[in-house]
Amino acid sequence: MAEIRVENLHKSFGDFTAVKGESFTIADGSFFCLLGPSGCGKTTTLRMIAGLELPTSGRILLGGEDVAFKRASERDIAFVFQLFALYPHMNVRRNIGFPLVCQSVPAREIKARVEETARLLRIDHLLDKPVSGLAGGDRQRVALGRAIVRRPLAFLMDEPLGTLDTEFRDLMCAELRHLHERIKATTVYVTHDQLEAMSMADRIAIMNNGRVEQLGSPQEIYDRPATLFVADFVGSPAMNLIPLTGRLGKGAARLEVAGSGIAIPEMREDAPGEELVLGARPEHIRFDDASDYRGEVFGTEYLGTMQIVTVKVAQGRVKVKVPASLRVESGEQVGLAFLSDRLSLFDKSSGRALRSALHDGAAHG
Amino acid sequence: MSQALTTAHSVVAPSPLSKRIAGAIVILYALVSMIPLAWILMTGFKTPPDSIAYPPKIVFAPSLEGYCNLFTTRTRQTQEYIQSLGPPQTICDEITRKRDMVIAGPSNYVPRFWNSLVIAFGSTFFAVSLGVLSAYAFSRFRIPLADDLLFFILSTRMMPPIAVAIPIYLMYRKLGLSDTALGMILLYTAVNVSLAVWLLKGFIDEIPREYEEAAMIDGYTRLHAFFKVVLPQAATGIAATAIFCLIFAWNEYAFAVLLTSGEAQTAPPFIPTIIGEGGMDWPAVGAGTTLFLVPLLVFTVLLRKHLLRGITFGAVRK
Numbered sequence: 001m002a003e004i005r006v007e008n009l010h011k012s013f014g015d016f017t018a019v020k021g022e023s024f025t026i027a028d029g030s031f032f033c034l035l036g037p038s039g040c041g042k043t044t045t046l047r048m049i050a051g052l053e054l055p056t057s058g059r060i061l062l063g064g065e066d067v068a069f070k071r072a073s074e075r076d077i078a079f080v081f082q083l084f085a086l087y088p089h090m091n092v093r094r095n096i097g098f099p100l101v102c103q104s105v106p107a108r109e110i111k112a113r114v115e116e117t118a119r120l121l122r123i124d125h126l127l128d129k130p131v132s133g134l135a136g137g138d139r140q141r142v143a144l145g146r147a148i149v150r151r152p153l154a155f156l157m158d159e160p161l162g163t164l165d166t167e168f169r170d171l172m173c174a175e176l177r178h179l180h181e182r183i184k185a186t187t188v189y190v191t192h193d194q195l196e197a198m199s200m201a202d203r204i205a206i207m208n209n210g211r212v213e214q215l216g217s218p219q220e221i222y223d224r225p226a227t228l229f230v231a232d233f234v235g236s237p238a239m240n241l242i243p244l245t246g247r248l249g250k251g252a253a254r255l256e257v258a259g260s261g262i263a264i265p266e267m268r269e270d271a272p273g274e275e276l277v278l279g280a281r282p283e284h285i286r287f288d289d290a291s292d293y294r295g296e297v298f299g300t301e302y303l304g305t306m307q308i309v310t311v312k313v314a315q316g317r318v319k320v321k322v323p324a325s326l327r328v329e330s331g332e333q334v335g336l337a338f339l340s341d342r343l344s345l346f347d348k349s350s351g352r353a354l355r356s357a358l359h360d361g362a363a364h365g
Numbered sequence: 366m367s368q369a370l371t372t373a374h375s376v377v378a379p380s381p382l383s384k385r386i387a388g389a390i391v392i393l394y395a396l397v398s399m400i401p402l403a404w405i406l407m408t409g410f411k412t413p414p415d416s417i418a419y420p421p422k423i424v425f426a427p428s429l430e431g432y433c434n435l436f437t438t439r440t441r442q443t444q445e446y447i448q449s450l451g452p453p454q455t456i457c458d459e460i461t462r463k464r465d466m467v468i469a470g471p472s473n474y475v476p477r478f479w480n481s482l483v484i485a486f487g488s489t490f491f492a493v494s495l496g497v498l499s500a501y502a503f504s505r506f507r508i509p510l511a512d513d514l515l516f517f518i519l520s521t522r523m524m525p526p527i528a529v530a531i532p533i534y535l536m537y538r539k540l541g542l543s544d545t546a547l548g549m550i551l552l553y554t555a556v557n558v559s560l561a562v563w564l565l566k567g568f569i570d571e572i573p574r575e576y577e578e579a580a581m582i583d584g585y586t587r588l589h590a591f592f593k594v595v596l597p598q599a600a601t602g603i604a605a606t607a608i609f610c611l612i613f614a615w616n617e618y619a620f621a622v623l624l625t626s627g628e629a630q631t632a633p634p635f636i637p638t639i640i641g642e643g644g645m646d647w648p649a650v651g652a653g654t655t656l657f658l659v660p661l662l663v664f665t666v667l668l669r670k671h672l673l674r675g676i677t678f679g680a681v682r683k
Contacts, residue, residue: 085575103586
């Protein structure tokens, strides 16, 4: 197993720049997620680590060795594809054993290692079946088996659960995490599904437009989004982003939105401009008739134990997550109160989060 | 669900009646198109007088005279000479003597047939090999001017090949390729390779790149991955392409007439000449044509599973 270091990685396809100088380090044995919308460069990054694309410039260190311009076959890594890429003309046993055949491992050892891997993944009863008849989850396990069997320096996975149905996906998420805990392999996992990333990763890199917007633990990213993009992308429903205008200096702990005062975490820096955005997660807002920040209930989405209430306010719409037991009628006038110590503030022009008491004690990602 | 909304049949599947009508049309068409083939087959087993009888004979006494004439050359002899020869050795001896002739030696049919086999299968092999390699390159790599190159390759098929017959004839004479198997293989390969590239590119495009990428990550070079992973996946496309190339090369007549006359002559230009050797020898022509159909039939039957999949390949997303 090994640490992966990416330094100043660039990749252009003609005029289009897919990856614009990213740097990050993936600790040995950790589960690292690259999360972002389609076309953000996450898959390109992964493919460069794998050696399926060559970077335009930059360095990729795998266990200390620069492999950026080496062939895929010369890097000791395993790759799990979204479509699994199981060879249809081979059965399960030959599929799992294929990487070892490529490396000219003796047949007896291949047999032993394939069977050991199959037991680990609980697919030993499928070994002599053709891959074409397998169910989605079993195909996924075979693909994982083909990766595990070589005992590589790192696992790279490109949306491996993307084609599974929801039920299987939850199951495989848990299994993948469990597997990771047992074999402790450095894993780089690409996904556009924040739930997958949040539930599995030790650390997440949120990518957008070829850049890493934020790097941190799932909780850090959720609680302290570093940019407007991250705030909007992570969380379902997304963070409420309320535009406002005003001067905010270091030490300020209140701001005004449409004439109502709202307490915020104490500012640790001066806001560079007057155009600001207040970020509040739906679960950090509650109904409070005493509040003078008011709006009209527009609609509700019932989620079982909770419900999402959309409230029309002067600045647009705000989503509020409240217990389903609360009775709310459309058209009703309500007051909104914010959980002050959980609010984020962003500079609108740069999209950057402003430092405040919210960030106290947190390592800056 | 209310009663009015339930339907007894699917709205997308064809009804049994329309299936039956379509089936009847297909069968009728097949029968009509098989009449010439049946006529050739029958002619092969007729006697020469039966073969030119008017009105044509549908029912006749079968004879092997056509096949005997196909494989032999014969000379006319006097009755006395034939009687001095002793009893006939083979059924062909017997048939031939009834026409006051004796077998002088083997005909050129077998060597011409052999030429056809060598040239058609040889050119198919080269066309498909070159085709699959360049199709792979067009499918997987960023090639400068790829679209123009592909169009250029296709454009070689836009004119009737015979339009370049004279230049090719002159060129071949200068190069010493006239009437050689190599020349014919080169020519048919050149004609077929554009078809092969285009057909195979379609098939290779359908093979997910992930297969090769997985193999390359697992330790294979690209070439290795191509042979071990891509080729087995493309088997269907290769089989379908090979059949199309073979059909062209096997049946090609115009260039064969022009460029081969002796050593390298293929069966298509040879078969019509059989008529001249023994008068109006239609049974021998029928026999020669029947046998000529066999290799193509065998090849197609062997690959038919692939061919059927090949024709519908890509029509439905898997």
